[in-house]
Amino acid sequence: MPPIKPERDRAIAAARGPGQETGYWRTLAELNRSSCSGGPTSEITEAQQLWQAPISRRQTFHLLGASVALAGLTGCGRPPEEDLIPYVRMPEHSVPGQARYYASAIALGGYGHGVIAENHEGRPTKLEGNPDHPATLGSCDAITQAAVLSLYDPDRSASVMRRQAVSDMGSLLAELRQKQDDWDREEGRGLCLLTGTISSPSQRARIAKMQERWPRARWFLHEPVDRRQVFRASQRLFGEALEPRYRFTEAEVVLSLDADFLQSPPGFLRYAHDLMSRRRPVDPDEAFTRLYAIESTPVITGATADHRLGLAYPEVDAAARQLARELGLDVPPPERNVLPEDWVTAVVEDLRSHEGAALVVPGEQQSETVQVLAHAMNQELGAFGGPLAWMQPVAGDPLLPGLEELAQAARDGEVESLVVLAANPVYTAPAESGFRTLFSQIPWRLHWGEYQDETARLSLWHVPATHDLESWGDVRAFDGTVSLIQPMILPLTGGWTALQMLAAIGEGVESDPLQLLRDHWQQNSAGLETITDSQDDKGGNFEDLWRRALRDGVVSGTAAETVMPGQRPQALADLPESQAVPEGLVLQPRPDPALWDGRYANNGWLQEMPRPITTLTWHNALLVSPALADSHKLEDGDMVELTRADRKLQVPVMVLPGQPEQSVSLSLGFGRDFGGRVADGVGISAYELLDPESPWATVVQLQPTGSHRALAAIQTHHDIEGRDLIRAADLETYRRNPGFAQKEHHELSLYEEPWPAEREAEHAWGMAIDLSACIGCNGCVTACQAENNIPVVGAEEIARGHDLHWIRVDRYFSGAPQNPAMVFQPVPCMHCENAPCEYVCPVGATQHSADGLNQMIYQRCVGTRYCSQNCPYKVRRFNWIDYTSAAAAYPAEPAVQNPDVTVRSRGVMEKCTYCVQRISSVRQQAEAQERPIAEGELQTACQQACPTRAIVFGDLADETSEISRLKASPLNYSMLAHLNTRPRTTYLAAVKNPNPAIKTRT
């Protein structure tokens, strides 16, 4: 092994910056910089170098000797005295042990999700949706939940890097100032900016300022999950790029054309909420939106739909044409009719009969033609202004040139300097586009991002970015509503906010992140005024507006104004002729519901989130139809080789009922090389095989390789075996017989039930889960993981059935394998009144509380696992090995853990507690204030996260509570009631609203 010294010297020299080797300094600024601004960073990075450097044999002995000597010394005296110093000035309202909540926002694909961050002693530990935020309404998706784990990710970049060696901000600024002189001379020629979608007004203003200074600089936009088609279509239809916004509350019939609006940003939480608010008929006569879905791979939107049809991606174009023509639009005919005749007639008739309340939603990754056709149909059906609103694009100009244009410019030698902001094109560009090679040929490359990822490693400069929870910033929601982002904690690993980075590029200075944001809004304070302000006296001074915006986390009334666009004549006639569906198998890459395009790949919670429908974790698999699997004799986990020209990719398959036969799907975001310790080497990167021309439908050949790989799927059996676990009916049946879910009830016990003592309890906690409303998004799973300190166990453990999630979302298929119906059932602990787990525990480690909770006493548990054996619902989870400590494969980050929840040791059983820590804290507060617990004051983590409010928790002892109302509903039933477990968690039977006119292929 090489000795450490030269490397260390180099590192120190690099950290000191140029000219520092001699100890001379030229200006006071330089001296200050080296000792102050560069100081802490360089100290940290120097130490880091020491840790990372290989240790020689000789050095090992040095250290060994030293530690023995030191170990001896410690025995010589008392340990050094340390003083515990109390706060001199107590931070306002800070009570140790009590959480504090602040509003902020997290950007998801450039669009904001308002959050409320729970802070314990200055550490954010949990994110919840901001009820005032239009995109969340208080719910929270898995990716946003998991952002808090990424904050503490030890793999985040901690230092400025220059040519892969540690550098510092000072050197970067010095170089930037030189570059700026060059750019000034050339008006910015050769300067290119590559960003993801940026909706932030302040960042856009900064970029505009840069463009003003350097008019010939170019700005490129790269989102791997591209939404350009949406805007291209509106440009074709209306002559201007407009952004659609769906208002499902006003829709009665919805047709999805390969859209996954229930789980794809932007707006999905709100869309799910709005759609499902009209699809949960506690009262049989309530309106019930009907949903038709055509989709190229089974996703939760189709699973939720009343009628679902699987078509390969290229066939959706023909389907759209077929529907449009049936609707009477003059569009070029489809090359071949792909939809069954009765289906088309019935759907179009249904849409027609609900004019003004009918909506066609095209998939955002579908072709421009499909988008145009869908919106032409919407116009024909009078959806504009009703269920469909148009608005100016929230993220500015969405049709900026993209990666292809950048590559072309680079090929032409027009790119001299490239600044990459929060994008990872080296990983996300299709391998075939050759962007990776081109990228490293660009003379000057700067990357700003949270990780030293694939792009950072090929860049000349890398600047660490702050996490959203460490940043000052702003972001707009899917409807344009502005939120301010405020930091919950000082940057843990240094780094710059986006505004700081842009200011450094634009002006060559290091600026205060707060000041940058304040300056922007001070100049645009009108943007912080809400509707109520304009009615009053124009809002008052800036400070008040600013403080309120920060406090509320959302500036209400700043949603983008809607416009009523007129259709351009000839827009439809100009549509290209229908193309024949390409021969061969179509590979459809899909954004991963957890990792998205790969940017969240280093997050253990997300890696371990069971993906909706497949229940896969940790590894992506090629989704193949049962028919294709049959013809190639494939089973789950068999490896196949995909070939496209000279590119090959080996992936395991998963046989998924409902996958169209001519297509296979593969999630994006896996197969990272430099994503971090969690991400690296997990799964297969679909980018390796994509066709740059048509990335969403790449024609490939498939060849089984004969090898096999275990898949880490949570659920391995998909047939409900005719068991009475899920009760469901269609709307007609329900209206005819509202009590369909009630089965004959036998008294099962000789004793009085519940026990009188239990009946007299002050509180009786219970839960009802509405199966009509559950869309199977698995957001509750991650919310539970975040709230309850559930460790990450890893792929191998999951494959062995050692998963640890306290709530699971069961998914069953029924019907024909080529087009099955799907149903979801979230299963937390049932908190049985006659709990089978309780009487079998030899040490009494699981007990019943007076308010009806089935409680685990971890300290008492010896791990016989009898409770789990005897649990008919199998909701108990066991710590088979040590999953939490530093020695674990995925050690838990102590900082992110909820201090109100015990961290479980190895060998201990655990399970859903109904978030007992929340119950206790609310009860304590209520008791201290001598008042009853208010309705809605108490929410479990899963309930809070659920976008459709499918989970309702509350006090059964309070007859007026929502939970009591739901339990009285005729839809309410207990699972496995015949075992006389008397579960406190019950279900509301699922109701769907199929079109009676469609008899075939429900």
Add this chain to the structure above:
Amino acid sequence: MSREQGQQLIPGDLTQRTLTSRIAGLVLDRRPRPGWRVGFVVSGLLTLVLLGGLAHLFTTGVGIFGINIPVAWGMPIVNTIWWIGIAHAGTLISAVLLLTRQPWRASINRLAEAMAMFAIVCAGIYPLIHLGRPWLAYYLLPYPDSLGLWPQWRSPLVWDFFAIATYLIFTTCFLYLSLLPDFATLRDRALGRGRQLFYGVLALGWRNSARHWARYEKANQVLAVVAAPIVVSVTGIISLDLAISIVPGFHFTIFPPYFVAGALFSGFATVSMLAIIMRSVFGLRDLITRRHLDYLGRMMLLFALVVGYAYSQEMFTAWYTGDEYYRYLMIDRWTGPYAPIWWGMIFCNVVLVQLLWFRNVRRSPLWLFVLALTSNLGMWLERFQIVFTSTHAEFMPSTWDTIWPTGWDWLLYAGTLGLFTFLMFVFVRLAPVVSMHDMRTAMRERSQPESTDHERARHE
């Protein structure tokens, strides 16, 4: 008839003196036989493997076993039940045959008791090591806890704990008591001072006086009377570990007698195997005769039939309850991923064992050994299918999973087999493997048949 029996059971050319010196010689000879040495070393190594496996288990956790949710109990539970079953025949042979004055018990009762004792040791290891936190196993004890906590008496695992502990104590007493006169013999015959002291202490001052014998007989009979209920209750309680639950496949009222029969079946099989090994390794063919093997074979057949009847009852019950979960479980046992286990069990315990109807098979050491081996295998498979298949596909199909034992499961199983054999090998060098005083009694009875009431009664 009894005379014939006696002649066949006890070799005619042996006098009391030669018999005693032969048996005592096995212990007191300085140089152990080569067969013993090989066995000692091999089983000793396996015991070391067990210790290594346990070390890994205690540092890592029960996650090394092939268990998960839904199959949270795996091979440790299978092996516990299996070992307990083996222990039972040992006790029963000694106790029941003593009470019924079966003369053929004399040469094998010591072996059976030792086997019982060491099988319980192996059985007792598993419930402890299958715990998630074995260092807290004492929570199952009713000790004066500062928090006033007691074990949960409704849980069969607590009963189980007491049952196994009681059984261990009982077996130890029973074995030790029967060893007392023999220890005294060894003390008297030992040449070295060390050995004299060693056996002298163990013999607890036995002087062969009539009073000693009278007390010995009384104590022995009391213990023998207690033995039968203990055997039934221990296995019965272990079966309740499963039967008390609501899991289809576990929840079955026939379990206690079914388990007792199964335990005796595997126990007699193991005794047969040990007897056959001992008679070839130690040259005791004249003490453990084919006649003994014949009787052992008959007992095996009897209990195999009871076990087979239990299987049929289980299938009938599954159908007759009309419970869809139970019915599915039965079909899953026949056709599911664990089907080879079920069919293997049926083949070993129901089909193959019918060969024991043939006298020549029963009297052939080789055949009997093979059948005893397959019976033990069959009974192991039976426990496996009860423990694994019952929970792998129970109420909620979403939780169904198939899991198989891991290398660590097998390693620890091999380890306890090693420990059992090791303890047996050590035992035969420290104590007489055939009860000398019982043999002497049997010989006395042979020479004066009319002296015992029992014999006379049988003549008339």
